[in-house]
Amino acid sequence: MSQQTIFLPWQEGSAKSITFIVTKDCQLACKYCYLVGKNSKERMPFEIAKGAIDYILHHEEIFPDESVVWEFIGGEPFLEIELIDKICDYLKIEMYRLNHHWFNSYRFSFSTNGINYHEPRVQEFIHKNINHLSIGITIDGTQKKHDLNRIYKGNGKGTYEDVVKNIPLWLRDFPYGGTKVTVSSKDIPYIKDSILHLFSLGIHEVSINCVFENVWQEGDDILFEDQLCDLADEIIDLGLNEDYQCSFFNDQIGKPLDPTLFNQNWCGAGKMLSIDATGNFYPCTRFAQYSLRDKHAWIVGNIYDGIDQNKLRPFLTLDRLTQSPDKCIKCEVASGCAWCQGENYDAADTPTIYQRSTAICKMHKARVRANNYYWNKLHRKLGIEEEKTSKHKESMCSEYNSYC
Amino acid sequence: MKQNLSVQIVFPSYELPKEYLTVIGQIDHTIITESTTPTLSSKNSIYVHSGLTNLPQFDFLKDLNVVIRCKFSEIIHGGHLIASVFPFVRRLNIVMTDIEVINGEDLDGYNNTLNSLSDVILKEYVRGHFVQTNLLTDRFMLDEMNNCNAGIETITLAPDGKFYICPAFYFDSGDYGLGDSCFNVGDLENGLHIPNIRLYDLEHAPLCRICDAYQCKRCVWLNRKTTYEVNTPSHEQCVITHIERNASRSLLKRIQEKTTLLPNKVIKEINYLDPFDIKPNY
Numbered sequence: 001m002s003q004q005t006i007f008l009p010w011q012e013g014s015a016k017s018i019t020f021i022v023t024k025d026c027q028l029a030c031k032y033c034y035l036v037g038k039n040s041k042e043r044m045p046f047e048i049a050k051g052a053i054d055y056i057l058h059h060e061e062i063f064p065d066e067s068v069v070w071e072f073i074g075g076e077p078f079l080e081i082e083l084i085d086k087i088c089d090y091l092k093i094e095m096y097r098l099n100h101h102w103f104n105s106y107r108f109s110f111s112t113n114g115i116n117y118h119e120p121r122v123q124e125f126i127h128k129n130i131n132h133l134s135i136g137i138t139i140d141g142t143q144k145k146h147d148l149n150r151i152y153k154g155n156g157k158g159t160y161e162d163v164v165k166n167i168p169l170w171l172r173d174f175p176y177g178g179t180k181v182t183v184s185s186k187d188i189p190y191i192k193d194s195i196l197h198l199f200s201l202g203i204h205e206v207s208i209n210c211v212f213e214n215v216w217q218e219g220d221d222i223l224f225e226d227q228l229c230d231l232a233d234e235i236i237d238l239g240l241n242e243d244y245q246c247s248f249f250n251d252q253i254g255k256p257l258d259p260t261l262f263n264q265n266w267c268g269a270g271k272m273l274s275i276d277a278t279g280n281f282y283p284c285t286r287f288a289q290y291s292l293r294d295k296h297a298w299i300v301g302n303i304y305d306g307i308d309q310n311k312l313r314p315f316l317t318l319d320r321l322t323q324s325p326d327k328c329i330k331c332e333v334a335s336g337c338a339w340c341q342g343e344n345y346d347a348a349d350t351p352t353i354y355q356r357s358t359a360i361c362k363m364h365k366a367r368v369r370a371n372n373y374y375w376n377k378l379h380r381k382l383g384i385e386e387e388k389t390s391k392h393k394e395s396m397c398s399e400y401n402s403y404c
Numbered sequence: 405m406k407q408n409l410s411v412q413i414v415f416p417s418y419e420l421p422k423e424y425l426t427v428i429g430q431i432d433h434t435i436i437t438e439s440t441t442p443t444l445s446s447k448n449s450i451y452v453h454s455g456l457t458n459l460p461q462f463d464f465l466k467d468l469n470v471v472i473r474c475k476f477s478e479i480i481h482g483g484h485l486i487a488s489v490f491p492f493v494r495r496l497n498i499v500m501t502d503i504e505v506i507n508g509e510d511l512d513g514y515n516n517t518l519n520s521l522s523d524v525i526l527k528e529y530v531r532g533h534f535v536q537t538n539l540l541t542d543r544f545m546l547d548e549m550n551n552c553n554a555g556i557e558t559i560t561l562a563p564d565g566k567f568y569i570c571p572a573f574y575f576d577s578g579d580y581g582l583g584d585s586c587f588n589v590g591d592l593e594n595g596l597h598i599p600n601i602r603l604y605d606l607e608h609a610p611l612c613r614i615c616d617a618y619q620c621k622r623c624v625w626l627n628r629k630t631t632y633e634v635n636t637p638s639h640e641q642c643v644i645t646h647i648e649r650n651a652s653r654s655l656l657k658r659i660q661e662k663t664t665l666l667p668n669k670v671i672k673e674i675n676y677l678d679p680f681d682i683k684p685n686y
Binding site for chain 2: 262263264265295296298299309310311313314316317318319320322348349350351352353354355
């Protein structure tokens, strides 16, 4: 497997991400889910999706991006496979009919809980669109860790068994498929075993991140660091670093950032576009009302009136320094510290995206300490083989794209 | 008052009780009053006209400070009425009351109006009357941003006993988006508290801090209304202030050609109307 293929999103940087929130329903009730307003009523009518597509494809001047990723999100998107299939058919026909510049440069993308991956209707869709498709199944690790958070709505039963049985089928369809793992306070003790378990399932790429919400308890950072150091030992001692990657370890993180050279925003909100069942546009799904605890939805237009570019200006002018507190600007280990613009907005003292939440601070610092341990140990084992590590470094630079 | 604070007092359209006037008379103050208010004639008074239609009937005493509040379309179509005021006043501020609804179609007309007003101002300068107006002459007197600075340098105490960032947030209870945000920032009982106060500061405004349309008021109320963020101006706001900036540049050059005034002042030529187009890409 080429390491260059890992962690590099398709058409990185030149693809517009457009997300259809096809349903707000999900079979699961994950304990860490940021979607506080999930429900079974808000399903996107096809006419709304069609209206969005018509608006977008007829306004190439405001969507000049070279490529497009049509993303489908829920809740659980595959609950609406019939609708999605119809939307994708319409997209293909219209991009072709309009001779749109995206016709030869598009992809459909899904992040699914994997529960109904095996169902005939889903499989039929996959094989119909396989050449333009990315699907990630979320599995959190061992059964213990997965079932701690990822439980069925209603009966509260863990979902691990119903997900893991679909992993081989998924890896057959997407041999380089990656999974996203989320860490919250309670499942820290299971991180090491979980990553190793995912590797053992044949998943070579594990993107993992701590939740951005303020859930962290006293001592979580120490426990987290211990877990990552133990994981580093296992990965290096077993030589897993050759074929597997865990996004926690990245030799570009944990350095101070020169304010004059590194002032870019971390998050892509505003460069993306989300559409909900009513036809409203958002700068990212995290700004739709079902994602927000304390704030009102940040709507930037709708399929009838189009996009109000003024409502996007704050996102497109946002930089690292303007939104960060002094402690982040002066931080000695600033590089790689992530943030979610939606969480920043939700947690802010006023309705603004210019107040960076720092709830994740101590967890980032713990990650940096463990990361240093990992690279020091790896360098000692290998001798400093710059060529090899720099290749790895390049592939990891874009990890943030897998973080949301 | 012990700190040499000057208070601007907005007078109502009716006559104030005598005891109010007595108290006001004890402090250093400026009166802002509607032009139709029973006279409080003072050289320090600022007379506010609503609309342009009554301008021809108003008796402009020499060297008045005047404010005209009007719609954008009135400026475009009533430039001659505005121009007629310049010979009589020390300063004329023109305040657009509907800037948030302006669209691109009106902008050429605005440019033409500013050029017409420039012709009149140039004549005044040539005859030695150095009239000021916010739209055209402020820019060539400034070397740095001269924004409203509400929230940083000024704060408003409203009749409800609460503090607001500026009067607009008190008077306009319209829809600002993002829910029913409460824009009061304290009250007389509990004191003043401005959350995220840094966002009112120029350094925390990514577009404004790279901009040289120094005459722009950088209205945080308008920003909040049009972009949801107090530190981010709308495209239309930026274009309008840059049309003013460029008209100011042309007027400055003509004044320099016709008089000995401002010989070393330079406003550089730029090729954009919205700083968004030149924002740094990090």
